[in-house]
Amino acid sequence: MSIQPRNIRRIIGLTWMVMVFIFLFLPIFVIIAYSFNGGRNLYVWQEFSTRWYAVALDNPRVLSALAVSLKAAAINALIAVSLGMLAGLTLARRKGRWLVPYVMLIFVVLGTPELVSAIGQMIWLDRLGIFDGITRLSIGHSVFNVAVVTLIVRARAEGMGEQLEQAAADLGAVPWRAFVTITLPLLFPAVMAGLLLSFTFSLDNVITSVFVQRPGTTTLPLYILSSFKAGLKGDVAAIAVIMLGVSILAIAIAALLLNRGARRGSVMGGAMG
Amino acid sequence: MASEVNIVRISKAYGAFKAVDEVSLRIRQGSFVSLLGSSGAGKSTVLRMIGGFELPDTGRVEIGGKDVTQLPPYRRDVNTVFQNYALFPHMSAAENVAYGLRQDRVPAGERRKRVRDALDMVQMLSFAHRRPTELSGGQQQRIALARALVKRPSVLLLDEPLGALDRKLRQQMQIELKLLQAQLGLTFIFVTHDQEEALAMSDQIAIMRDGRIEQLGSPTELYDTPRTAFVASFIGAQNFLNGTRIADTNRLEAEGAQFTAGRVAEGLQPGAKALGAVRPEHVALTRDEPVDQPNRIAGQVAAVVMLGDALEYLIKLEGDRDLISRVQRGRAAGLPNTGEAVWASWDAAHFNLYPHEDLQVQSSRM
Amino acid sequence: MAQDSTAPSLTLTPGLKAWPVPRWILAWPALAWWIIFFVLPLAWIVLYSFGSKPQATEQGFVSLKSLSLDNYLAATSELFFNVFLGTLQIAGIGTIACALIGLPVAYTLAYYVAPRWRPLLVFLLILPFWTSFLLRTFAWRIILAPQGTLSKTLQSLGILDGPLLVLDTSWAVQLGIVYNYLPVMILPIYVAFERIDPALAKASMDLGAGPIRTFFQVTLPLAAPGLFGGLLLTFILAAGDYVVPTILGGTKGLMVGNLVATQILSAQNLPIGAAMAILLILMLALTVIVGIVLLWAVSRALRTMRGAAL
Numbered sequence: 001m002s003i004q005p006r007n008i009r010r011i012i013g014l015t016w017m018v019m020v021f022i023f024l025f026l027p028i029f030v031i032i033a034y035s036f037n038g039g040r041n042l043y044v045w046q047e048f049s050t051r052w053y054a055v056a057l058d059n060p061r062v063l064s065a066l067a068v069s070l071k072a073a074a075i076n077a078l079i080a081v082s083l084g085m086l087a088g089l090t091l092a093r094r095k096g097r098w099l100v101p102y103v104m105l106i107f108v109v110l111g112t113p114e115l116v117s118a119i120g121q122m123i124w125l126d127r128l129g130i131f132d133g134i135t136r137l138s139i140g141h142s143v144f145n146v147a148v149v150t151l152i153v154r155a156r157a158e159g160m161g162e163q164l165e166q167a168a169a170d171l172g173a174v175p176w177r178a179f180v181t182i183t184l185p186l187l188f189p190a191v192m193a194g195l196l197l198s199f200t201f202s203l204d205n206v207i208t209s210v211f212v213q214r215p216g217t218t219t220l221p222l223y224i225l226s227s228f229k230a231g232l233k234g235d236v237a238a239i240a241v242i243m244l245g246v247s248i249l250a251i252a253i254a255a256l257l258l259n260r261g262a263r264r265g266s267v268m269g270g271a272m273g
Numbered sequence: 274m275a276s277e278v279n280i281v282r283i284s285k286a287y288g289a290f291k292a293v294d295e296v297s298l299r300i301r302q303g304s305f306v307s308l309l310g311s312s313g314a315g316k317s318t319v320l321r322m323i324g325g326f327e328l329p330d331t332g333r334v335e336i337g338g339k340d341v342t343q344l345p346p347y348r349r350d351v352n353t354v355f356q357n358y359a360l361f362p363h364m365s366a367a368e369n370v371a372y373g374l375r376q377d378r379v380p381a382g383e384r385r386k387r388v389r390d391a392l393d394m395v396q397m398l399s400f401a402h403r404r405p406t407e408l409s410g411g412q413q414q415r416i417a418l419a420r421a422l423v424k425r426p427s428v429l430l431l432d433e434p435l436g437a438l439d440r441k442l443r444q445q446m447q448i449e450l451k452l453l454q455a456q457l458g459l460t461f462i463f464v465t466h467d468q469e470e471a472l473a474m475s476d477q478i479a480i481m482r483d484g485r486i487e488q489l490g491s492p493t494e495l496y497d498t499p500r501t502a503f504v505a506s507f508i509g510a511q512n513f514l515n516g517t518r519i520a521d522t523n524r525l526e527a528e529g530a531q532f533t534a535g536r537v538a539e540g541l542q543p544g545a546k547a548l549g550a551v552r553p554e555h556v557a558l559t560r561d562e563p564v565d566q567p568n569r570i571a572g573q574v575a576a577v578v579m580l581g582d583a584l585e586y587l588i589k590l591e592g593d594r595d596l597i598s599r600v601q602r603g604r605a606a607g608l609p610n611t612g613e614a615v616w617a618s619w620d621a622a623h624f625n626l627y628p629h630e631d632l633q634v635q636s637s638r639m
Numbered sequence: 640m641a642q643d644s645t646a647p648s649l650t651l652t653p654g655l656k657a658w659p660v661p662r663w664i665l666a667w668p669a670l671a672w673w674i675i676f677f678v679l680p681l682a683w684i685v686l687y688s689f690g691s692k693p694q695a696t697e698q699g700f701v702s703l704k705s706l707s708l709d710n711y712l713a714a715t716s717e718l719f720f721n722v723f724l725g726t727l728q729i730a731g732i733g734t735i736a737c738a739l740i741g742l743p744v745a746y747t748l749a750y751y752v753a754p755r756w757r758p759l760l761v762f763l764l765i766l767p768f769w770t771s772f773l774l775r776t777f778a779w780r781i782i783l784a785p786q787g788t789l790s791k792t793l794q795s796l797g798i799l800d801g802p803l804l805v806l807d808t809s810w811a812v813q814l815g816i817v818y819n820y821l822p823v824m825i826l827p828i829y830v831a832f833e834r835i836d837p838a839l840a841k842a843s844m845d846l847g848a849g850p851i852r853t854f855f856q857v858t859l860p861l862a863a864p865g866l867f868g869g870l871l872l873t874f875i876l877a878a879g880d881y882v883v884p885t886i887l888g889g890t891k892g893l894m895v896g897n898l899v900a901t902q903i904l905s906a907q908n909l910p911i912g913a914a915m916a917i918l919l920i921l922m923l924a925l926t927v928i929v930g931i932v933l934l935w936a937v938s939r940a941l942r943t944m945r946g947a948a949l
Binding site for chain 3: 005006010014017020023024025026027028030031034079082083086087090091096098102111114115117120121123139140143146147150197203207210211224225228236237243247252255
Binding site: 185 | 326345351352361362363420
């Protein structure tokens with residue numbers, strides 16, 4: 001019975017899907033593989049070696065760029081989570097006429113080409129006289145991430161429903177106690193996921209960083225970008241793989257957090273629609 | 274320990290929609306009162322205003338003599354069993370039950386004991402450490418009940434708590450709730466759209482429609498002497514004949530004949546359009562014309578439905594209207610079969626006249 | 640249950656009921672953040688786009704002494720115009736390619752994959768997109784390198800006469816765009832398919848429509864909003880991209896993204912860069928509007944073609 005047209009379509013579909021997935025992951029595997037390329041020329045495979053990792057981790061410029069990236073990402077994540085959690089909760093629990101324009105603004109923030117907002121931020125930060133590199137990076141990255149966290153928290157709060165908080169009030173809990181004992185614990189996975197995603201987006205950010213950075217505080221992606229112009233070597237691939245590992249780990253944890261306890265049939269806990 | 278609840282002329286509107294329209298109700302302490310109605314009738318909104326989850330636009334709510342209208346839920350001596358139970362998913366059953374006691378700062382020893390007693394009372398002690406997601410609907414319902422009762426509120430509000438349960442379980446829970454209420458002596462206010470449920474459990478039923486109380490009374494009163502056609506149709510099964518009241522008498526002109534009623538509802542004007550109501554169990558069937566019964570009408574048996582202890586006859590009248598007769602199976606011998614002609618008749622004592630209303634169906638079944 | 644705006648304050652704002660404070664006040668910090676660091680910057684871009692490059696004697700990046708449309712005129716010069724067209728082309732072709740490649744994947748994921756595997760596959764789908772954009776684009780330099788493995792293999796197989804010369808051309812940029820935005824296209828379509836009640840397809844077939852007709856008459860129309868969202872998002876992101884043309888395009892294959900960056904960062908010509916950025920937004924907005932109108936027109940046409948039911 002396996003020659004039925006429906007099964008043929010299934011096989012074609014699954015094959016196509018697998019091919020597309022391979023296509024999507026191919027560059028990642030390539031970079032991982034070539035980071036172990038011992039040869040001098042990155043593009044030509046010579047021998048297996050881990051020496052580039054040693055070179056990369058020894059390079060002071062790499063380490064300082066890494067430090068800058070991590071600091072900026074951390075500050076940006078804190079901003080994103082604190083502002084986003086409040087906004088997301090408010091959107092879910094205090095609906096009113098303000099809601100539609102507010103959400104539209106969020107979509108504009110998310111949908112505007114990063115290029116444009118990066119230019120604007122560069123101009124504005126200069127005019128405001130904010131010249132500290134890490135501050136500029138944190139602020140620049142956080143704008144998008146506040147929106148992301150807001151939507152994630154909102155989706156989770158909506159999915160949770162107000163009933164639980166009402167039940168808590170019914171049982172005698174004053175508002176802040178209900179918030180601390182009921183709302184926060186149940187929002188926690190979403191908040192954590194938002195934190196991780198904000199952190200990762202900042203770590204990997206290129207466009208905003210290109211415009212907003214100050215000489216002396218370069219992020220890791222920008223360091224990679226500049227060494228590209230100087231000619232790629234294995235150590236860049238090594239750094240790339242390390243960053244990839246960190247990003248993948250963070251996103252995997254975020255995905256787990258969002259999926260656990262999410263409504264059935266929602267993707268990523270409803271955060272993606 | 275139980276309190277009286279007094280609602281005085283409360284209203285609630287959402288935009289142009291009046292969900293609750295000047296409702297007043299006095300609920301005696303220790304009684305089991307149901308708010309009955311279809312969805313949108315306003316019964317849940319009234320309950321929420323008693324619980325403190327909505328602020329009435331007008332009027333006041335008094336519990337145990339105290340005006341609690343402006344008080345938030347956590348300051349009222351009222352507890353709620355929510356429609357979907359609202360159990361905290363991140364806590365075990367026991368922790369859920371303990372939650373309310375924690376808010377009152379009940380000392381640990383006494384708290385543990387009360388939690389155990391509450392779980393025991395609903396027979397859920399062995400499930401104490403399970404999470405809500407690990408419990409079935411019926412089990413969750415019991416935990417929600419225990420959680421509300423452990424605080425010994427003077428009033429318990431129940432918002433369609435049995436809606437998600439299957440029929441057998443629901444009937445079992447109805448009995449348990451009734452017994453529990455009698456045993457604890459608390460005031461129970463119960464919201465439901467199921468009239469059978471309300472009839473089975475309540476001391477008093479307030480039937481609501483479009484934000485108002487249409488009738489308040491005991492189950493017997495509502496069943497035997499409904500005040501309007503709506504109440505007559507909502508509670509139990511009812512046949513309706515569409516016609517006109519003959520002048521100021523208690524007679525109805527309908528289906529080309531005249532019928533005599535035992536009761537005429539107030540508000541029915543002489544000569545006005547009227548509905549005559551008779552319950553299926555009061556409609557007798559005969560093969561021959563029952564000439565000494567003034568209320569009689571000829572028809573044809575369209576279908577016979579088996580209900581277990583009784584048979585339901587669907588009688589088609591002239592002009593495509595129908596009548597339902599409910600006959601105990603012991604008395605059904607000799608009655609006409611499907612397709613045959615039959616006479617339906619009933620006593621005036623069981624026939625009531627009401628002002629005409631646009632009800633969903635002409636003759637309504639349960 | 641309608642949200643009640645007058646309920647006693649339950650969470651978040653204890654005690655604030657006494658003050659005349661708006662209920663949504665806790666959403667203000669985020670709002671303030673966006674206004675200060677998003678809206679105002681955009682306003683400045685608009686303003687600067689009317690300015691001019693400062694004279695040698697002046698300070699700063701922009702002279703606002705005489706506002707004019709000069710920058711816009713310069714921006715519509717031939718060079719820029721070509722780049723704009725090229726961007727539209729690459730983004731457009733990329734979007735269509737993503738749709739053609741991605742739709743079957745979304746469909747397969749929604750209908751041919753067992754439900755318990757779907758979250759994992761969705762995660763794997765999103766993963767490449769959320770990990771470093773930059774790095775993955777880099778990997779394509781390795782793959783497409785003239786001296787690289789792929790090039791050598793293709794040569795030895797006889798498919799190519801000489802080394803692979805795709806890199807640093809607009810073809811490489813095109814490939815990079817398709818690669819990077821494929822997940823962005825697939826995800827909304829998948830979500831749309833997944834939301835459709837399975838009973839609908841069954842009803843369609845019960846009424847006599849085969850699988851292909853069911854797909855085009857029932858499934859696809861119902862998934863249309865998701866498809867439209869995917870197309871829109873992909874196009875907008877692709878058109879504004881900076882990384883792909885920079886890394887894979889070399890000096891050719893320029894898109895608006897790196898043209899603007901060059902103007903602002905290298906040529907220090909902020910006003911023209913600003914004007915170009917505004918033009919980019921206008922172009923995207925225009926495309927969105929055209930897309931919506933097209934969608935509406937197509938659905939109207941289909942409806943009239945089908946004829947009245949009554």
